[in-house]
Amino acid sequence: MTNSFTLDPARKELERALAAGRAAALTKEIERLKTALKLSQDELKKIVEEQFEGSLRLGDEIWGKFPSVSWKGSSEVVRMLCAALAIDNVDPYEYISITEANLKKIRKEKGLDINEEFMENIGFKKSIIMRFDNKKADSEE
Incomplete structure (x- = not known):
């Protein structure tokens, strides 16, 4: 056996x-x-x-170019938008999110060590969506 x-x-x-x-x-x-x-x-x-x-x-499909809209503005313009929303009893911070790409940009450009622990300690909740894709093996993201 x-x-x-x-x-x-x-x-x-x-x-x-x-x-x-x-x-x-x-x-x-x-x-x-x-x-x-x-x-x-x-x-x-x-x-x-x-x-x-x-x-x-x-x-039932149309093929062509379709707009993808996003808005960027200086920090002053963003503050003005937030103030305008607040006047109308809208909490602007419910609509503002921080991306991992922007955190990396802050770290790189400003040299600030804003890590996950810091973000969690001040009250941010991390949201992760797993998607199946590929990336370079030496990539950080």
């Missing part, structure tokens, strides 16, 4: 090796598809801009 205890580590190692190979193949396929998607989007964009005056309706 074969001792299943001695086979388990070998089986797990084999399964892990097979999974690693499959994962590598999937990542290559995903990168290939991303590249193909980007090329197709660029080609479609050119066709829509040149042949359809920037907008193409296909069934």
